[in-house]
Amino acid sequence: MTLDDAEGLAEAEGQRFGTFVAVASRRALLQSGEVVHLGDRAFDILLALLARRGDFVARDDLVAAVWPDRLVGDAALRVHISHLRKALGADPCGASWIVHVPGRGYALAEVASDAGGVSRCEAAGGDETRQDANPNARVFGREPILKAITDNLASRQLTTLVGPGGVGKTTVAAEVVRRVRDRFDTTVEVDLSVVVDPPMLIGALAASLQIGSPKTTSLSALIAAVRDREVLILLNSCEHLVAAVAEVAELMLRQAPRLRILATSRQALRAEGEWVRRVEPLDVPPPGAALTPAAALGFGAIELFVARANCQPGGYVLAPDDVVPIAEICRRLEGIPLAIELAAARLDRLELLGLGQSLDDGLGALSDGLPGVAPRHQTLNATLDWSYRDLTPDEQMTLRALSVFRGFSAQAAADLLQDEAVNDVSQTLMSLVAKSLVVAHLAADGTDYRLLDITRAYAHAKLEEAGEIARRRRRHAEIFKVVADRSEAEWARLPTTAWVETYAGDVPNFRLALDWAFSADGDAETAVGLTVALIPLFLQLSLVEECLNHVQAAISRLGRLRTDTRQARLKLSAALGWKPAGRTTEDQAASDLVETLAIATELGDVDYRLRCYWGLWLNAGNAARPAEALDFADAFIALADQAGEPNERLVGERMRARSLMLLGRLRDARLGIDRVLADYVAPPNRSHIVRYHHEQTLNARVIHSRLRWLMGNPIEAYADLRETVAAAEALGHGLTLAYVLADGACPLALAAGDFENAERYIGDLRREAETLGVAAWAAYSRGFHGELLHRQGNPAAGAESLRAAIRELTDLRFTVHRSAFSAALAAALLDTGAASEAGAVLEAELAEAAVVGDAWHTPELLRLRSRARIADLGRDGLAEARSDVIHALALSHAQGALTWERRAQVELAALTDLKASVSRRGALTERASRPAPASR
Structure with a gap:
């Protein structure tokens, strides 16, 4: 077959994969137009694999396709698979085209991607090659820096790639050499990692350039050899010979203008004319990104992971379900290529979930080496050992000490080492930055520093080896206790945005300090002080569960302190006394608040007395005891008036309006909430969010919208509420957003029949509840989801979800919305034909409402009970049903609840028609039952 014949045949009939074309009619395999010789059985196997595109072919199916009339053992299949593998050669990442997964069978690597995954060839295709570990492997995620270097190589005599160990400097440099090789007469690589002393540098260059004897060649001889030629020299791993390399490079480049030097080093050479390019970690997806496999491969870190995993025995295909765990692994490894390759190499022994969990073990999880690479790159420890040994004693001690931080400032580093004999902490820090062991980030208010997680774990292990952990952790906690105290003091005077921007970034260090302070080696006074100082920040950031866990731990340690603990107990108890939607029992929360109120009264602290009244009001209201809650709101208002705090009074008016709404006193509630919206001015520092x-x-806007809806303006109420949701989302405060969703957005979207937004709001509420650890709001989301299911035509599933939500809320004693959920459950049950159960649900809820005064939903409960009576008893229930509706009409009219009143009017009209129909049927029945008149 000629080449022209092959090309025409491939164009007309071939099945393509990679650079191959299989032509079944001629039983020919072509690669780039050239015929590949293949045995008959091997070709049949190839056709069988191509016939099942997008799937693995089981061993038995493959045997049946190739040997349909014979019994063939595994050995024969393996022989011909081996022949096929040899004929196809390696794919772009150096692995076999034939993927074998035990239990699933065989597939072509590229074809396997059609089943919702992405193959090794899609991940590793292209003509770029690495020159280090695997000459067939691609370079991932480096196109911008590769283009910049190759474009500027003609005008830059000396280019240095800098970055931490394992970031891929050698890979990038080798790819640059491959791309530009044709521009030069000679290209050579000099591995300086094996050059121990500066005097050996000339010999290493001479050996690479094949000039004379390495032991006797002079620098002048080197220069003479390259002066009139286009030469590119790659000097790899210069960090331990920086001064010598810089000196030699300067001398050679001055006298050999056509020479180009490309160097890799963990720090710049500081040579004349040097162009420094930093090699950054590979891109990783942001947390929470929803990505398809194809989109995920747009990130260099994931692309590298998939390709390297696929080069393991058995191969690997990226499936949609694997995107999230792989993205998380790559984020945890901070996009460091060496770490990613080491992790991917473990997939032959661990599933993805197990691999992610193994990273909790630190560097030990990635201790196995990569084959075929330099010893210093075989493990992360080896890479970091190489850097650590090259540090001065001061630099080693500083790096170890800095491992206790999660990000730090230069001042914090100096404070940590203030008792050490380090000559100049600032200078030492700058040296570690230059050597790529510390990352510097320029911010608007200065420079922030951090260690990559991999470097920090290594340095922390060295800290432990040196026996320095205890004093470094103590000093770290002392430093951030000062920062926490400052944040508490500035909370009351700084604008909230500026305050949060100043201190939110310190949260990881605050957590470390708290962990130490509460540990067996910690200090009770530091633990209590940190916890108290951080309450405002943690609550502002909606870290509720975390904050209150620390508060409980701190209260348990108050007895160990020898100082007056009343102020600390006041602040801790006030925080713990608030029952955040089902975190503690209502009785315990009230008890804590009463105790705190007594302390605040004793200390004359108006602020905390107000907080206690607010907490008592909230707990009573959430327990569906609005009359009791109203008393606490009135006490709050009285204290605010006494203290001359008009803005606090308006907070109390908002509390009062909500209690009045739940009591069914809608007109009074509307007057109060209108005053709040007209006169309330949020403090510049948003201190009320913390209080x-x-x-x-x-x-207040949520209450206003609920009142407008109840009072007969549903369209305007929902429009206002949607604006409130947008404002809450923009605020970025989780607790506020969750309240807006739970008390306003979800119920009104459902009432408006806006199922698309209702579904979104319910999902948002569920996620906020999970993030905040608020069990009741999670139950709310289940209840609203049940109502949505019912409204969308699945009343049975809706009823089940609503039952579960009501049970959870009852167990939590968070029953303020239970009457609404009970009404929704009854409606769903009626649509399933379970009228008797619906009636029982309504009876129980009405009885509870009558006891506690929770009257805001009573008209709707009565209306639904009338429907349940008719559905359950027919015309025998008509009189009681009519009585319920008339009661609902009277009550809704008295409340000013025009929405309930309209519904009751419609129900009454239906009952009137039903009664008339029954009367007509009764008259007809009576007439039909009379004896016929006697005939005359």
């Missing part, structure tokens, strides 16, 4: 856990204006 009362929510943004007060948005909470």
